[in-house]
Amino acid sequence: MVNDNHTLKAALLIGLYAVIIGYTDNHVRVIANEIGLWQFHLMRTAMAAVALALAAPILGLRLRPVNARAVAARSAVHGVAMMCYFGALGFLPVPQVSAGLFTAPIFVLLISRFVYGAQIGPVRMIAVGLGFAGVLMILGPQVMNIGPAAAVPVLGGALYALGNIALREWCPQESATTMTAGFFAAMGVFGLIGMGLTAAFNMPFEAGYLLRGPAWPSGTALWWIAVQAVGSLVAVGLMVRGYQLTEPSRASIFEYVALPAAALWGWVLFGEAPLAREWLGMGLIWLAGLLIVLRGR
Incomplete structure (x- = not known):
């Protein structure tokens, strides 16, 4: 259920x-x-469904x-957004696709202001700009190879933004568990469709990975x-709850942290040390989040 703005709590959860x-x-x-993308989504959804079914009665979810x-x-909106992202990986470089999806906070500002009439102050606009600049620095020069195909991941970013706004505007009385289950159900349906097509052909x-048919893992x-x-399952639930605790135009900026978090884990797990420009990009993202937390308080 949606509460009033609790920006710091939302920042911690996201x-x-x-x-x-x-x-x-x-x-x-x-x-x-070992397996393809569509089989992964279907199997992940099946396992998540079992975990939810076991946890729900115990935790009272x-x-x-x-x-x-x-x-x-x-x-469905969030599921199509993810399909735009994964589909674009078949014909675009990963940095460019990721940059397209990370336009979501920009679209959150635009949709919130011009569709739902939210008041967006200059601090939030500056924070979105800083965060997106940090994303571009982390992803590197490949992002600049822009062509007509780049519209696909940007469309994914717009739909992802709409899905996050929908948490407060369309589903104000829903629990975070319900919304998380809905997301996984949508991904499972798309996974099943993808598996059917790869098997048929x-x-x-x-x-x-993107086009591989069914395989035994x-x-x-x-x-x-x-x-x-x-x-x-846990992470998406935390993200959903974060969006329920504050305005989407604030919460979306904290999602930029996903990119430096992935880069730092790559360094810890696989020794893939970030470059100097990536460290600078991370700094811009942290600064964007700090601006929103301080402004929210």
Whole structure:
């Protein structure tokens, strides 16, 4: 359920979301060696559903939606946003696709102001600009190879922004658990569709992570899919709750932290030390978050 603005609490929850997601996403490379993207989403959703079914009665979590249509609409919007992101990976460099998705805070400002009439002050606009500049610095020069295809991940960013605004505007009475379950259900449906298409066209293993057909994963891959399922379940729940605690135009800026968190985990786990420009980009993102927290207080 949506509360009044609690910016610092939202920052902490979304920051923790970024730390968890950064860790789990760094291990997708292990999973990608054995199965394709669509099978991963379907299997992750199945494991997350089992975890939710076991945890809900023990923890007293509410899964039943108050407004099923609103939850389904929001889940579909977020699911399509993620499909724009993953689909663009098939024909665009990863930095450019990531930059497209990270336009979401800009779209949150625009949609909040011009669709829902929210008052957006200069501090928030400066923070969004600083955060996005930090993202571009971390992702590097490949981001500048802009062409018509770049519209796909930007569309994903716009839909992702709309989905986050929908948490307060469409689904004000829903629990974080309900919204998290809806997100995973949408990803599972898209995973099932993708698996059906790759199986129908008999896509070989060599087609790569994005187009690979069904395959039998090893125990190691199954373990990391399970870690992904539980970790993502907790992380997405934290992110949803963060958006429920403050205005979307504030919360979206904290999501920029996901990129430096992933980079730092890559350094800790695999020795992939960030470059000087990446450290500077991280600094800009932290500064953007600090501005919003101080302004929120």
